Amino acid sequence: MTEQEKEILEDVQPEESEQQEENEPESKPEPELLEPEEPIETTIASVVEAVLFASDEPLTVTRLAGIVETTTKEIKDAVSSLNEMYKANNNAFRIERIAGGFQMLTLSPYNNWLKKLLRARSDSKLSPAALETLAIIAYKQPIIRADIEAIRGVAAGEMVRSLIEKGLVKIVGRAEVLGRPMLYGTTKKFLEVFGLNTLKDLPKAEELKKPEQ
Numbered sequence: 001m002t003e004q005e006k007e008i009l010e011d012v013q014p015e016e017s018e019q020q021e022e023n024e025p026e027s028k029p030e031p032e033l034l035e036p037e038e039p040i041e042t043t044i045a046s047v048v049e050a051v052l053f054a055s056d057e058p059l060t061v062t063r064l065a066g067i068v069e070t071t072t073k074e075i076k077d078a079v080s081s082l083n084e085m086y087k088a089n090n091n092a093f094r095i096e097r098i099a100g101g102f103q104m105l106t107l108s109p110y111n112n113w114l115k116k117l118l119r120a121r122s123d124s125k126l127s128p129a130a131l132e133t134l135a136i137i138a139y140k141q142p143i144i145r146a147d148i149e150a151i152r153g154v155a156a157g158e159m160v161r162s163l164i165e166k167g168l169v170k171i172v173g174r175a176e177v178l179g180r181p182m183l184y185g186t187t188k189k190f191l192e193v194f195g196l197n198t199l200k201d202l203p204k205a206e207e208l209k210k211p212e213q
Helices: 003-023 044-054 061-068 072-088 108-123 128-140 145-152 157-165 188-193
Strands: 093-098 101-106 169-174 182-186
Touching: 044 061, 044 072, 044 101, 061 072, 061 101, 072 093, 101 108, 128 145, 128 157, 128 182, 145 157, 145 182, 157 169
Parallel strands: none
Antiparallel strands: 093 101, 169 182
């Protein structure tokens, strides 16, 4: 190889090397592996807590011991330690003895709020007859009881009284007819329970589907 050829090769090689570097794909950083969640360490107390939390009835010490697979003494100790922890954390519940067993219960100072919750649940569960009566009042208000009964074809006194007790219906005045019977209408609570802003939000009569025969 002549000196001239060597010089040519030396001039070309760096260019080829640079071209190879340009063509090589850039190395991507390896994705970080997510650290596995730490396993939850269960204890007798935590298992007792989970079982009582899920139960809707009191559980005897013997039954709890059978479920948790431990002794009755360990169950009692676990309940005591849990109650101490609940008290220290100012939790709204405790594990109480009820009907010969243990049950997780909310403390009495919170009864006022729980009653509101239970009342709201009961208000949303109306019988077909109550819903029918309420619908008549909602669409025809103000309306007297005689007109409600004429539409339904049955006595409506007890049903109207029940709806008043639930706070869904109220007396809105008296009709200017013989005997001046009371007029009934719906309440603000009726709007709240059925998610309506005003009575104008009630479905139009023509939009309602007739019941299938």
